[in-house]
Amino acid sequence: MTDARAIAEQTARASYGRLLAWLSSRSRDVAAAEDALGDAFRAALESWPKTGVPASPEAWLLTAARRKLIDGARRQSTRTLSTPALTLAAEEAEATTRADKPFPDERLKLLFICAHPAIDAAIRTPLMLQTVLGLDAARIASAFLVSPRAMSARLVRAKRKIKVAAIPFDAPGGQDLAARLPAVLEAIYAAFGAGWDHEAGAEADQHALTGEALYLASLLTQLLPDEAEGWGLFSLMLHAEARKDARRENGAYIPLSDHNTARWDKKMIAHGEAALARAWRLGQSGPYQIEAAIQSAHAAARMHDRDVTDEIVMLYRQLVEIAPTIGAYVGYAGALAAAARAQEALHLLDTLETARVENYQAYWAVRAHILEQLDHKQDALSAYERAIGLAQDAAARQFLTQKKTALGLRRA
Amino acid sequence: MKFMLLLNEAPEDFALRDTPAKFDAFMGEWYAFGTALREQKVHVDASALEPPATATVVSVRDGVRTVEDGPYPDAKEQLGGFCIIDVPDIEAAQEWAAKCPAAKNGFVDVRPVFNLEEGERP
Incomplete structure (x- = not known):
């Protein structure tokens, strides 16, 4: 363009x-x-x-x-x-x-009405993309892998509810803002992930709405410049987007440690760093800022050859304290393993509730990696097997299969 | 004594509200029912409700308020309206429930209204 x-x-x-x-x-x-x-x-x-x-x-x-x-x-x-x-x-x-x-500019009201608690959480992101950016239902449907017709019907239903149930058009202030902002951030972040979580590669690029999501995040920081988490989210997204071209080579998945940093978008990383600095200055910590800081540390490690393993462990510890999601725990375990604390990492994974992790792909991939480090060959092989079975993305599946095969060939 | 008729409507009945060709016939039955309630002087209050897709579920647990897109539970028949009638007994209330258009494709819950005033409770 x-x-x-x-x-x-x-x-x-x-x-x-x-x-x-x-x-x-x-x-x-x-x-x-x-x-x-x-x-x-x-x-x-x-x-x-x-x-x-x-x-x-x-x-x-x-x-x-x-x-x-x-x-x-x-x-x-x-x-x-x-x-x-x-x-x-x-x-x-x-x-x-x-x-x-x-x-x-009253688009802030639109952002908040789209992420109103009375609106079905699954339709918030599509609604935001349609009303704030004017994207058509077919384009949104393709990113969310549903039929345009089904997406249209759900959008119509949500708009009817806004009208009939008299959901107020306002931008909350004070305590209400703090309570409702997370849903807005979540919906924007979901736009960023849409199209990515599925089959990756060239096809995913067509589905992905990363550009639109970045626009929404940037808009939010303009409309609410004093909300640190908005800047944190924007920074996190910029860091992820900056590495887009290095994440895959010839269709194959490349882990962060093996990225060719020449393919990173340095300008976008600088932009992400600036957004994070802006967030910190506001002095309100939050999960998106910590996640952005983790990505910022990863970037520094590769670009300036700095050892950041302890720093990342510390950041994850903060993250699980304020936002104990399963993803945060798995990230924490991965960070511990990277800091040569694999035994602690395994112990941490063992404390997680089975029901929350049995179908979580990242859990099994990280678990396999940790078990491999600890020389538990058989357990590692079966964890790889689980991770491969749960992988939605062909490139990730191939990457894990290679690791599993290499481990299988190794002598006990 | 007062009874509340909870009108649980079938999805096809909700759909009739938005079907111009059948709307008048559909509403005709309801007008007839409403008129009968008034003529027999049993009417206390009545209203249709917007469809279940407009529902919101609110709960408070340990002081924390949760607001979610509704309805709950997600059954086939959904509350589409209510009537409060004043009739001598449950038999009479059931008669009215059976005459209600919602009973044909859906069902009507008949519930005695809780009366706090002393002497009124059995």
């Missing part, structure tokens, strides 16, 4: 998101606002890359959507024939575009 094209598309998405936030927070009807703006948005995506971005993108979109907006955006549903509130909101928005100021 050329720069001009990228800028046109980003502006179109940003203006669309701002308008949708404005219209739906006043009419409470996300679906009607989407209907009214949809054609205008598609027209903008088509023409702006050729003609350039108009001076007032919001005014352009409103003009293009005029007829539908003035019609009160008639909906096809029998029970909601028209929404006069939408017409009023559109008039207000038009007046606002004539004022000599940038169009107000």
Whole structure:
């Protein structure tokens, strides 16, 4: 994509998101606002890359959507024939575009309504991608590996619930903000992971929404610049994205310790470091910041040849204290093993509840590695077997199979 | 004495609400039922509810509030409305329940309303 094209598309998405936030927070009807703006948005995506971005993108979109907006955006549903509130909101928005100021940004309300506790957790990320960025249901469906039709139906259901159950359009403050921010962060992080967790490689790149997720994270840091965890999440995502090209070579999975760092995006790493520094300055620790710090330490180890094993163990210990997820424990065990504390690592894994780990691929991969270090050959082989069986991704499966074969050939 | 009729509707009945071609016939039965309740002077309160997809489940455990997308439990028939009627006995309440359109494809829970006033409780 050329720069001009990228800028046109980003502006179109940003203006669309701002308008949708404005219209739906006043009419409470996300679906009607989407209907009214949809054609205008598609027209903008088509023409702006050729003609350039108009001076007032919001005014352009409103003009293009005029007829539908003035019609009160008639909906096809029998029970909601028209929404006069939408017409009023559109008039207000038009007046606002004539004022000599940038169009107000209320997208934070959209982010929070999408991740509202009353909305099914599984649909929060798709809803965010659709409303804030204007992604179409088919594109979202492909990243989440469901049919476009099923994805559409679930999105329609969620929007209907927002309207009918009167979920308020507001950006919480104070204590409420602290309680509700994690769900927003989680939904953004899930957008980053969507398309990745499945079959990796070239095909996954088509499905992945990493660029869109980075945009959302960056948007969140602009809208809530004083929330350290937003910066932490952004930093974590930048670090992961920066290593994208080194993670695979010729389709094969390459573990972090063997990455060719020449293939890392150094500019993006610097950007991630800056985001993390910004987070620390705010003085509120949190799990995303610690995870970002772990990735930052890994990057420093490879780029500046520094021994960070103890530092990483310490960070994981903090992480399991404040966010004792199964993933954090498995990461902690891996860090202990890397610090030549394999016996402790195995002990830690043994304390985890069986039901929580029996189908968790990373657990078995790390366990196999630790058992191999401790020379428990038979146990290591069967742990590799479990990890291979649970691996969703062909490259990871192949990597583990190679390790298992190498171990099998070794003399006891 | 007061009874609450909990109207558990089948998915096909919920779907009729959004089927323009069948909507009038479907609502006609409900209007007839509502009119009968009023004419017989047993009506206390009644309302339809928005479909289960709009439900939210709230609970508090150890002082921690949990809010989730509903409904709970996720059964085939779901609460679609309620009536509170004032009738002499359970027999009469059951008669009304049987006349209710929800009973045809779904089912109606008939529950005596708990009465705290002394003397009213059996």
